[in-house]
Amino acid sequence: MNKEFKQSILDALANPNLGGALGRFSEAYRVSRAKAYEGVDFEAVRHAIAAVKSDAAGRLDELAEQFKSAAESRGAKVFRTTSPQAVRDYILDLARKHGVKSVVKSKSMASEEIHLNKHLQEAGIDVQETDLGEWIIQLAGQTPSHMVMPAIHMTKEEVAEVFSDKVEEGQQANIPKLVKFARGKLRPKFLNAEMGISGANIAVAETGSLVIVTNEGNARLVTTLPKIHVAIVGLEKLIERFADITPILTALPRSATSQLLTSYVSIISGPVPNTDGTPKELHIILMDNRRNEMSHDPRFKQALQCIRCASCLNVCPVFRLVGGHVFGKVYTGGIGTILTAWFNALKESDEIQSLCIQCGNCKDVCPGMIDIPDLILELRRRLAVEQGQPMVQKAIFSVVNNRRMFHTMLRAASLGQKPFVKQGFIRHLPLFLSSMTEFRSLPEIAAEPFRDRFKKIRQPKCAEKAAFFGGCLVDFAYPEMGEKLVEVLNKAGIEVTFPEGQTCCGAPARYSGAYEVASQNGADNIRALLEEDVKYVVSACPTCTVALKQDFIASLEAVGRTDELPAARKLAEKVVDFSTLVGQMIDEGRLRFKDDIPPVKFTYHDSCHYKRTLHAEQTPRRLMKQAGHELVEMQECDMCCGMGGSYTLKLPELSAPILERKLVNIEQAGAPLLLIDCPGCVMQIRGGLDKKGSKIKVEHTVERLAECLE
Amino acid sequence: MATTTESQNSVALLFDMFKMRATAVSAEVERVSSKALALEFIVRTLNKEDVEDKAGSHALWAASGFLDAAERAQLQSAVPGLRFEVTRELAAEAKVGISQMDWALANTGTLVQTADAVDQRLVSTLPPLHIAIVSTQSLLPDLPAVLARIDPRKSAYLAFITGPSRTADIERVLTIGVHGPGRLMIVMVDDLEGAR
Numbered sequence: 001m002n003k004e005f006k007q008s009i010l011d012a013l014a015n016p017n018l019g020g021a022l023g024r025f026s027e028a029y030r031v032s033r034a035k036a037y038e039g040v041d042f043e044a045v046r047h048a049i050a051a052v053k054s055d056a057a058g059r060l061d062e063l064a065e066q067f068k069s070a071a072e073s074r075g076a077k078v079f080r081t082t083s084p085q086a087v088r089d090y091i092l093d094l095a096r097k098h099g100v101k102s103v104v105k106s107k108s109m110a111s112e113e114i115h116l117n118k119h120l121q122e123a124g125i126d127v128q129e130t131d132l133g134e135w136i137i138q139l140a141g142q143t144p145s146h147m148v149m150p151a152i153h154m155t156k157e158e159v160a161e162v163f164s165d166k167v168e169e170g171q172q173a174n175i176p177k178l179v180k181f182a183r184g185k186l187r188p189k190f191l192n193a194e195m196g197i198s199g200a201n202i203a204v205a206e207t208g209s210l211v212i213v214t215n216e217g218n219a220r221l222v223t224t225l226p227k228i229h230v231a232i233v234g235l236e237k238l239i240e241r242f243a244d245i246t247p248i249l250t251a252l253p254r255s256a257t258s259q260l261l262t263s264y265v266s267i268i269s270g271p272v273p274n275t276d277g278t279p280k281e282l283h284i285i286l287m288d289n290r291r292n293e294m295s296h297d298p299r300f301k302q303a304l305q306c307i308r309c310a311s312c313l314n315v316c317p318v319f320r321l322v323g324g325h326v327f328g329k330v331y332t333g334g335i336g337t338i339l340t341a342w343f344n345a346l347k348e349s350d351e352i353q354s355l356c357i358q359c360g361n362c363k364d365v366c367p368g369m370i371d372i373p374d375l376i377l378e379l380r381r382r383l384a385v386e387q388g389q390p391m392v393q394k395a396i397f398s399v400v401n402n403r404r405m406f407h408t409m410l411r412a413a414s415l416g417q418k419p420f421v422k423q424g425f426i427r428h429l430p431l432f433l434s435s436m437t438e439f440r441s442l443p444e445i446a447a448e449p450f451r452d453r454f455k456k457i458r459q460p461k462c463a464e465k466a467a468f469f470g471g472c473l474v475d476f477a478y479p480e481m482g483e484k485l486v487e488v489l490n491k492a493g494i495e496v497t498f499p500e501g502q503t504c505c506g507a508p509a510r511y512s513g514a515y516e517v518a519s520q521n522g523a524d525n526i527r528a529l530l531e532e533d534v535k536y537v538v539s540a541c542p543t544c545t546v547a548l549k550q551d552f553i554a555s556l557e558a559v560g561r562t563d564e565l566p567a568a569r570k571l572a573e574k575v576v577d578f579s580t581l582v583g584q585m586i587d588e589g590r591l592r593f594k595d596d597i598p599p600v601k602f603t604y605h606d607s608c609h610y611k612r613t614l615h616a617e618q619t620p621r622r623l624m625k626q627a628g629h630e631l632v633e634m635q636e637c638d639m640c641c642g643m644g645g646s647y648t649l650k651l652p653e654l655s656a657p658i659l660e661r662k663l664v665n666i667e668q669a670g671a672p673l674l675l676i677d678c679p680g681c682v683m684q685i686r687g688g689l690d691k692k693g694s695k696i697k698v699e700h701t702v703e704r705l706a707e708c709l710e
Numbered sequence: 711m712a713t714t715t716e717s718q719n720s721v722a723l724l725f726d727m728f729k730m731r732a733t734a735v736s737a738e739v740e741r742v743s744s745k746a747l748a749l750e751f752i753v754r755t756l757n758k759e760d761v762e763d764k765a766g767s768h769a770l771w772a773a774s775g776f777l778d779a780a781e782r783a784q785l786q787s788a789v790p791g792l793r794f795e796v797t798r799e800l801a802a803e804a805k806v807g808i809s810q811m812d813w814a815l816a817n818t819g820t821l822v823q824t825a826d827a828v829d830q831r832l833v834s835t836l837p838p839l840h841i842a843i844v845s846t847q848s849l850l851p852d853l854p855a856v857l858a859r860i861d862p863r864k865s866a867y868l869a870f871i872t873g874p875s876r877t878a879d880i881e882r883v884l885t886i887g888v889h890g891p892g893r894l895m896i897v898m899v900d901d902l903e904g905a906r
Contacts, residue, residue: 025882074866132888133879149879156880179877179885186889191802207862217835217875217890223867224831225798242862246854257878260731261818261853263890265870269862272826275798 001650005326005351009653012322017155019321019657025152026320027636032258033311033365040250042367048247050305050369056205056239057295057304063205063238064286071208071284074270078208082288084114090285091116091197091230092123098228098281100125100194104186106212106219107131108199109147109308110232110287112330113343116197128189130218132182139166145324145332147310148256153323186218196222197230201252201307202245203237203286209269210284211245213252215262223266227274228281235291236304248307251367255309290342299378303338305368310335312362312372317640317658318355327352334362334372341379346386353379357647357658358511359640360612380513381558389514397517400472400504401524403451407476410445425690439656440687443477450479454498457486462495466536466581467529467574469502471544473679481679484706485540485578491709492585494536501528505547508646510555519559522552526567529574537571540578540702542610542678543645548575550613577610579677579701582709583619586626593627597708601630603669605662605685606638607678620677620701627708634669636661643684659688666696674698724816724849725898731819735873736886737894741846748899749781752808752841753788755895759839761791761805769806770837772796772829776810796829807833807891811844811871813859814898817852820872821896824865831869840891842871845902 012018056063068078079090095103103125105111117127117138129138133150137143140162144150151159156173163171163178167185171178198219202211210231212219223229239245245267253259271282294300313319313333324332328348331339334356341349356376363371399406425441450470466489474482486496506521525548529537539545553568576584585591604621611617617638621631642648642658662685666674674689674696676682686698729739742748761769769792773782777794786792793800801807809830811821821842825831834840850856860868875890886892 021881028882074863130889131879132877136879149882151879152882154880156883159880175880175883176885178880179888183888187802190889191798204862209862215876215878216888218888220831220835220869221889224828224835243854243857246857249853259735259872261820261870261872263735263871263873263876265872267862267868267870268866269868270866272867273828275828275832 001354002351008326009322009651012326013653013657015323017158018153018323021155022152022320022323023661026314029258029314030636033255036254036258036260040254045247045251046367046369049251049307049367052239052244052247053236053305053307053368054302057236057301060235060238060292060295063240064235066205066240067203067208067238067286070206071270074208075279076208076270076282076284078284078286080286080288082292084287084289087114087232087285087287088116088119092120094228094230094283095120095123095125095195098194100228102126102128102189102193103195103197104128104130104190104193104222104226105134105197106199106214106222107134107150108197108232109331110199110234111197112144113289114287116232128186128193130186130190130222131214132179132216135182135186136162139163143325143329146313147308147331147336153325190221190225193226195228195230196226197232198222200231200233200237202239202248203233204242204245205238205240207242207269209242209267211249212266212268213249213262214264215257217264220264220266223268225275227278228283230283230285232285232287235286235288236306252307252309255311255365255367294342300338300342300375302368302370303335303342303375305370306335307368309367311365311367315361315365317359317361317642318357318654321654321657322355326355334376335370338372338375338379346379346382349379350383350387353383354650355654357640357642357644357654359608359644361640364612377511377513380511381515382513384513384515389512393512393514397509397514400508401517401521403475403503406472407449410476411447425687438652439659439691440684441690442687443683445476446479448479450475450482451498451500453479453483454486457483459486459490459495462490462493464494465497465532465534466494466538467497467499467532467534469505469525469529469537469539469544469548470498471505471539471541471679473683474540477683478679478700481540481700481702484702485538488582488591488702488706488709489538492582492590497532497534499528499531501531503528505544506551506555507543507547510547510551511645515555515558518551519555519561522547522555522568523561523564526552526564526571529571530567534574536576536581537574538576538578538581540677540679540700542577542607542614543680545575545577546609546613548572577614577616577677579620579623579705580616582705583623586623592710593708594710597628599628599630600673601632601671602673602675603632603634603666603671604637605634605641605666605674605676605681607676607681608640610677611638616677620675623705624675624701627705632669632671635665637665639665641681641684643680645680648684659684663688663692663694667694672696673704675701675704677701721846721849724851725846727816728814728819728849731817732873732896733819735819736876737819737873737896739896739898741898741900743900745899745902748843748897748902749785751897753785755841756789756792756806759806761789763790766803766805767791768793768800768804769808770796770800770804770833771808772827772833774810774827774829776843796832798832801832801836804833804837806839806841807837808841808843809833811842813848813850813856814844815850815852815856818872820870822856822860823869823871824860825867825869826865831867834869834871835890838887838891839893839895841895841897843897843899843902846898846900847902
């Protein structure tokens with residue numbers, strides 16, 4: 001990772017405004033968003049938006065032409081262009097033709113994208129942003145850190161300082177006063193400007209209408225007072241039918257600012273009279289800037305379903321730590337990473353894509369139903385193809401793929417650290433490895449991997465068989481989890497096999513964009529796991545489960561190994577995670593809980609893949625309640641723990657504070673027991689709690705269930 | 711005892727919802743039974759707000775067909791600072807802007823207006839207080855209901871207003887009244903046409 005980029009992360013983390021303000025906001029957002037959606041079927045709304053926008057993205061040219069003829073028939077001038085330069089030139093020419101000296105703008109990300117202000121100012125035109133947040137960052141000489149709240153990274157003290165420095169001395173850090181000050185200073189700008197520039201949230205092709213959503217009322221002034229109105233509209237804003245604005249206007253305010261509707265929505269369909277009775281000049285610029293190209297990319301077409309609500313930023317565990325500027329200058333956060341890769345260049349996403357921990361929070365709240373984590377993985381894959389994989393990474397994969405060698409090396413490393421091992425934890429590692437144990441202890445590497453311990457387990461002969469896919473953590477760090485799994489399944493009358501040919505699930509390779517490696521991992525595992533005819537293939541790791549169930553298919557498809565897909569699908573059908581299988585056995589009466597289990601209060605941590613990909617998170621809760629345990633939900637129970645597989649190694653600076661929040665929430669729940677269905681999360685959280693000296697016991701659900709079942 | 715009809719019932723429900731939603735976003739809602747009472751309420755309000763016939767203290771009413779000459783004269787004699795000739799300059803310095811809205815949406819507390827005429831926008835954007843008159847009969851449940859009734863081909867500027875102007879751009883703290891009115895007063899009139 002580039003040093004400057006790493007430094008920008010460290011600087012952001014050291015900025016107390018960011019961590020504090022964004023953290024509080026993201027906690028409050030969760031609650032207020034849910035309230036705003038009360039009584040609304042979010043899934044139905046977002047399906048409707050995705051359908052409308054996907055349809056539009058499939059025929060941008062056609063809709064752009066339809067829009068142009070509809071708007072022009074009503075008297076607007078519509079300019080279509082692919083190039084940002086042409087947009088800038090068009091506006092400048094227009095300004096010169098009409099002798100425009102001053103321009104007022106309402107918020108437009110499209111204009112940020114093409115750095116319009118700079119261009120106009122260089123030509124001697126006074127350009128005034130009027131959205132309060134945009135005005136603040138314009139005065140401060142900064143770029144927006146958030147699509148909806150551009151100045152969210154600044155405190156009122158900083159705003160007061162900027163106003164005092166750039167506008168009028170003596171401004172106090174009092175928010176109502178600062179807002180009143182802005183109103184007073186900008187009012188004459190609105191009244192005197194000869195040109196107003198706006199963006200648009202929706203462009204309706206059949207009617208040639210622009211829909212503009214604001215809260216401050218600045219867009220109403222920008223589109224009313226100056227005699228010329230220029231709207232810059234990205235092609236992705238096009239939809240075909242007027243009636244289809246409903247789902248977008250239902251979701252946009254709720255997702256963006258937790259409002260049922262913004263203070264103002266203006267629908268402009270053609271020029272209206274000016275205050276002197278002359279007709280307004282209305283110019284609408286439909287800007288492409290690679291959007292059409294994007295629409296022809298089978299993977300990235302869906303990114304055009306974005307309605308720019310920024311909810312993906314608001315729920316991101318990384319964004320709330322570092323804010324927007326680490327991501328770049330225009331579009332930030334998850335969707336910003338994707339847009340930067342397209343509107344600027346793929347290589348510009350090289351560093352920022354690594355910020356994504358793949359927790360999937362954004363995907364769950366996206367009103368455009370964009371699979372942002374998946375598209376970021378696709379960026380990773382393309383970057384890996386374009387730039388090749390670093391040597392170190394290649395060497396790591398060659399070791400990871402050889403299970404015996406992998407364990408031997410880990411074990412050797414662990415023995416080397418023997419002096420550091422205490423009660424099953426490694427608390428400190430020397431030198432360059434120290435960052436791994438700085439904020440959480442690591443589990444000791446098992447003296448004997450599960451694959452060897454398995455051979456010593458005596459199992460009854462059963463009619464049904466399940467193949468166990470161990471995964472690296474159970475195999476090498478937590479073999480006891482594997483033993484408990486065999487014990488429970490035996491009680492249900494299932495005999496467990498452990499196919500020796502199984503290897504790494506391929507997640508580390510896949511999440512690094514190394515799809516060749518990941519697909520080979522897939523192929524090897526498919527062969528090993530289908531060798532013997534078993535009824536189930538079971539895993540106690542959600543990441544492995546997702547790999548077996550979905551990623552093998554996707555990776556093989558991505559590299560064109562289509563011959564192997566039938567076998568991959570056959571495997572996928574047999575795959576089940578441990579708790580889900582136990583739930584099934586309980587329901588079928590093949591397992592039952594002991595009668596004399598001492599009731600324990602527990603809290604539950606939702607692992608990212610377990611909840612958001614497998615959607616299995618209710619089963620362990622139900623099972624433990626059936627066992628007589630009492631569930632105490634923690635705050636943000638489904639927020640990532642910061643492990644993210646190799647993320648914790650690549651970006652320990654971010655992994656640590658994400659874990660810290662998690663630990664606080666766990667402790668505040670006040671339960672003596674924490675259950676988790678993922679050995680990766682167990683490693684991260686157990687290590688974190690150990691480091692803090694906490695008494696809370698962390699168990700994989702398999703360990704607790706083994707105690708509770710007859 | 712008079713029986714309440716179903717439609718009266720549904721109007722009552724819509725109004726309750728509208729009032730709840732509109733007040734939740736800091737609008738003030740006053741319901742009156744007749745146009746005469748609405749005018750009385752407005753006169754009272756303008757006097758309370760110290761509307762006077764001097765720069766910076768006017769009230770500006772974009773009356774467009776809502777008031778006849780006699781009504782205007784009567785109102786002006788009650789409130790000397792009230793003006794009906796909407797200009798950009800007058801709107802920029804006025805204390806109060808008054809206009810009539812076309813629909814009200816219950817489930818968001820929203821007012822909707824076809825605002826092609828610039829006067830309608832001037833009085834509802836520039837003054838710090840906007841008084842919006844709307845008929846109780848024009849209450850609709852929600853956005854799809856109004857979209858079905860408006861044709862953007864026939865009106866070039868449709869304005870939706872939900873509460874006063876607001877921002878949360880500094881530290882996410884909600885602050886009312888940035889560029890638009892800091893106060894929105896909604897006068898809902900049951901029998902708006904009756905007096906004509």
